[in-house]
Amino acid sequence: MNYKTLLFDIDDTLLDFKAAETHAISHLLEEMGIAITEERIAQYAAINQVLWEQFEKGLIQREVLLGKRFEDFFALYGKKVDGQEMDRTFRARLEEGNYLMEGSLELLESLKQTHDLYAVTNGVSKTQQRRMADSGLRPYFKKVFVSEDTGYQKPMPEYFDYVFARIASFQKEETLIIGDSLTSDITGGVLAGIDSCWFNPLKKPNPLSIQPTYEIEQLADLPALLFQA
Numbered sequence: 651m652n653y654k655t656l657l658f659d660i661d662d663t664l665l666d667f668k669a670a671e672t673h674a675i676s677h678l679l680e681e682m683g684i685a686i687t688e689e690r691i692a693q694y695a696a697i698n699q700v701l702w703e704q705f706e707k708g709l710i711q712r713e714v715l716l717g718k719r720f721e722d723f724f725a726l727y728g729k730k731v732d733g734q735e736m737d738r739t740f741r742a743r744l745e746e747g748n749y750l751m752e753g754s755l756e757l758l759e760s761l762k763q764t765h766d767l768y769a770v771t772n773g774v775s776k777t778q779q780r781r782m783a784d785s786g787l788r789p790y791f792k793k794v795f796v797s798e799d800t801g802y803q804k805p806m807p808e809y810f811d812y813v814f815a816r817i818a819s820f821q822k823e824e825t826l827i828i829g830d831s832l833t834s835d836i837t838g839g840v841l842a843g844i845d846s847c848w849f850n851p852l853k854k855p856n857p858l859s860i861q862p863t864y865e866i867e868q869l870a871d872l873p874a875l876l877f878q879a
């Protein structure tokens with residue numbers, strides 16, 4: 651396999667989204683006068699994840715999801731909040747945190763000489779662009795494809811069609827997607843007909859019927875896989 655084009659997921663692949671999210675949700679809890687605990691942060695993350703999975707399946711609109719996650723979460727504490735406004739505050743705090751995953755800059759530094767790198771990320775365009783710029787990731791990528799700008803999202807084949815159409819001399823068989831999410835990155839890659847690499851640092855089991863082409867536990871394992879004969 652001679653890959654030329656690498657599509658990188660961003661959150662929890664190159665940037666530590668959990669750390670940024672913890673920072674942002676902690677701020678909201680503090681604002682609401684609720685004590686910050688690991689359980690509460692995990693509770694928010696679980697609510698958020700379920701909603702994003704519904705979004706990936708096309709069951710809920712993004713604009714609804716962004717506010718509903720806070721309305722649902724704070725309802726657990728008997729608080730009625732303006733979800734949209736809370737989302738704006740949350741995203742402002744999210745932008746402050748640019749936490750790199752271990753080895754991500756080193757990986758991109760080594761691959762930029764040999765491969766064309768693109769970012770493929772579900773999320774809010776302004777937030778993702780800002781986080782990539784602040785974290786120092788942006789210069790490594792030829793283009794950044796944020797779902798909001800495309801009108802679709804991973805794992806929808808339409809999202810990948812949009813991306814493929816904007817990569818010069820694109821070839822499916824020369825393209826690999828790397829990401830931590832089975833439901834968006836790996837499923838997306840399989841549906842789009844390209845090879846995929848599941849970044850699985852916690853060695854989670856795969857409950858889905860789809861299989862990634864490769865699986866790695868750390869980012870530093872990727873070059874060996876790309877350069878093997």
Ligand SMILES: [Mg+2]
Pocket residue numbers: 659660661662663829830831
């Ligand atoms: Mg991810």
